Amino acid sequence: MSSSLLNTLIERLRVLPTVGPRSARRMALHLLQSDRAGGLKLSQALSEAMEKINNCQQCQNFTEQTLCTVCSDSSRDASALCVVENPADVDLIELASGYQGRYFVLMGRLSPLDGIGPDELGVEQLFQLIRSSGVEEVILATSTSVEGDATAYYISDQLVNDDIKVTRLMNGIPAGGELEAVAGSTLKQAFSLRQTFPAD
Numbered sequence: 001m002s003s004s005l006l007n008t009l010i011e012r013l014r015v016l017p018t019v020g021p022r023s024a025r026r027m028a029l030h031l032l033q034s035d036r037a038g039g040l041k042l043s044q045a046l047s048e049a050m051e052k053i054n055n056c057q058q059c060q061n062f063t064e065q066t067l068c069t070v071c072s073d074s075s076r077d078a079s080a081l082c083v084v085e086n087p088a089d090v091d092l093i094e095l096a097s098g099y100q101g102r103y104f105v106l107m108g109r110l111s112p113l114d115g116i117g118p119d120e121l122g123v124e125q126l127f128q129l130i131r132s133s134g135v136e137e138v139i140l141a142t143s144t145s146v147e148g149d150a151t152a153y154y155i156s157d158q159l160v161n162d163d164i165k166v167t168r169l170m171n172g173i174p175a176g177g178e179l180e181a182v183a184g185s186t187l188k189q190a191f192s193l194r195q196t197f198p199a200d
Contacts (some may be wrong), residue, residue: 006032058129060105060122062087070102077101079136083126083155085109085143093141097191101139104129109142109151118154127158140168140197156197168197 006028013024031039055061056068063069070076070090080101084090090103106121118124130138140155142148156166169190 055107056105059103060107060125061090061103075100078134080139081130081135081137082139082141084141085148085151089141093191097188099191101137106142106151109145109147110154111147121151123155123158126155130159130164131162135164137165137167139191139194140166142168152197166197167194169194 009028010021010024013019013027014021016024019027031042052064053062054064056063056071057066058071059068061068061070065072077100080099081104082093082099082101083104083106084093085106085108087105090105093099093103104126106123106126108116108121110116110118110121129135138155138159140152142152152168156168159166
């Protein structure tokens with residue numbers, strides 16, 4: 001019969017996405033049986049990350065500093081601001097597109113049924129950043145899901161009276177798709193062929 005500590009470990013591993021009871025049990029048993037040293041290192045890394053990684057005060061991306069590496073890089077193009085849903089999207093764009101502007105990470109997308117509105121996404125901080133830092137183009141790189149579309153329309157609608165170009169990645173992004181599912185070459189093309197949003 002499993003110990004209470006083992007059951008607790010299995011339950012804690014289930015907080016990870018796509019990890020069900022069987023996968024969590026396999027992970028727990030592997031660490032206990034074959035890699036206790038690795039488990040201890042994992043525990044230490046998790047503890048340090050949870051304590052020391054925060055949100056960038058400017059763009060909301062993850063960082064250990066006050067500003068992330070992109071926001072603190074004076075060579076980046078401050079006139080272009082790419083709005084993404086999560087930190088993984090920043091990594092994808094950095095690897096694939098050659099984009100040299102800055103970012104704002106929403107940490108989600110509008111989803112009223114889940115209680116996620118503009119306040120939860122920090123959109124007021126986004127608008128303050130846009131209006132105070134010389135941004136000339138806002139690139140909406142949200143997913144093409146219903147919630148991603150709603151988020152893009154909400155942001156563009158709030159900027160309709162500002163003298164700012166609003167574009168969106170469209171070409172090659174499948175309907176309902178996440179950026180993570182898009183090949184690097186396709187993402188690069190989507191950036192180069194981004195369209196005015198909403199379309200005239």
